[in-house]
Amino acid sequence: MSDPILFEINDNIALITLNRPGKLNALNYALIEHLMAALDTIETDDGVRAVILTGAGERAFSAGADIHEFSGSVRQGRDTAIRDFVRRGQAMTARLEAFRKPVIAAVNGLTFGGGCEITEAVHLAIASERARFAKPEIALGMPPTFGGTQRLPRLAGRKRALELLLTGDPFPPQQALAIGLVNMVVPHDELLPAARQLANRIIRHSPRAVGSIITAVTRGLNMAIAEGLQVESEQFAALVPSHDLGEGINAWLERRPPLYRGG
Template sequence: MYQTLLTSVEDRILTVTINRPDKLNALNRTVITELADVISRIYTDNDIAAAVITGAGPKSFVAGADISEFLELDGTGGKSLAEKGQEQVFSRIENAPKPIVAAVNGFALGGGCELAMACHFRLASENARFGQPEVNLGLIPGYGGTQRLTQLVGKGKAMELMLTGAMIDAREALSLGLVNHVTTADELLPRTTTILKTIISKAPMAISRIIALTNIAALGDAGGLSREVAAFGELFDTADAKEGAKAFLEKRTPEFRGS
């Protein structure tokens, strides 16, 4: 179905594998276009409750952008490239109503780090490496890196990483809050899907609102508390909320239906 992606669905979890191992899964125009398509599928396909994004091979999640495409770009082309990526892929991942998690299995540099950060949270294998080395090319992150890295690790550390172009390993990423868990390579996808199975056993409408409100909090939106109150009230009109309370009182597992 895709030139640069592998996709599979099991237990309502879509696994998306960026499949350019000979290029360390670098992002080119085709990858961005195909990611945009698969993200739209996540939004609309009721048989998909969650997704994992990972990279093919043992070395790399996504080792940045395909630099060979940069040589033909001028200022207008560079802006267009960033806008397309942000609008069609990175922001769509961040704001998806279903959980999308990055399973980082190696290098996550430049656009790869930005792709991981756009996901709702991240797991990393022990060989993962993270960085925003765009400054080495005379550039800056263009897919949201300056914003999301600062949100996740704080201004000082984000500034240092972007200004030096340095890489950090999985354990440092864990200590900074950039990733949630570090596993062996073999455990990475099973651990990720186990967490997602727990999440998707909950009420879908509650999940979508938690994602949206947490994104608002990350942006420092002063209206977050009032929007939380409104969403809290709205959920009381759902069948899932009634089912959740009833199941709790009856000491049984709730059967949520997304309504």
């Protein structure tokens, strides 16, 4: 059997590919576990500064959860379904959302259900003009369970999100761009180069500052503004004694490029 994900590192960027093209890269439990293990490896590797996540094949980023597998958990009852399916999926999207290195989805095709929830959770996303999105869980008689009822309204607004969640209708990448689900739409052949270009625009900066910004934004979105400002202050305070802040300031004063350390 093929590995459920493919994983390679080049020029400080890790490329993770969801690798079940015959199943439209559906998210079975093994794929989720392998993805989480890859993130564990990347997190402690100072040679990796950014992550690009995409799907294998020409048809799909991910068509969502593996219905054949999770239906077995549902048949075993509520506790099993929550433990094996919901908690596993929510842990995956929460891990992607809170990851201290930028994660960019390169959305190359169908992005339904759990695939859309991954796109909602990651920090940035670029869509191919061939991408198609949908929140089809309602057609199965259920809500999204990997965070879709919470993250999509925060991105798109309540009414626009509810229309997508309650109808299950597919929508094109231009609509995904308009509602804030993706950052840009590019020709299909330019998808991975565009994702790498965006990653390189980020990793030229201090890795510690990048991580601090991601943490402050991710945590602050779920707080009142006063609490969020405290998180922002804490993230800055942690950088005050660091090499990166001192180097960034000195480089600016001396009109030269900064020399940041890894990790």
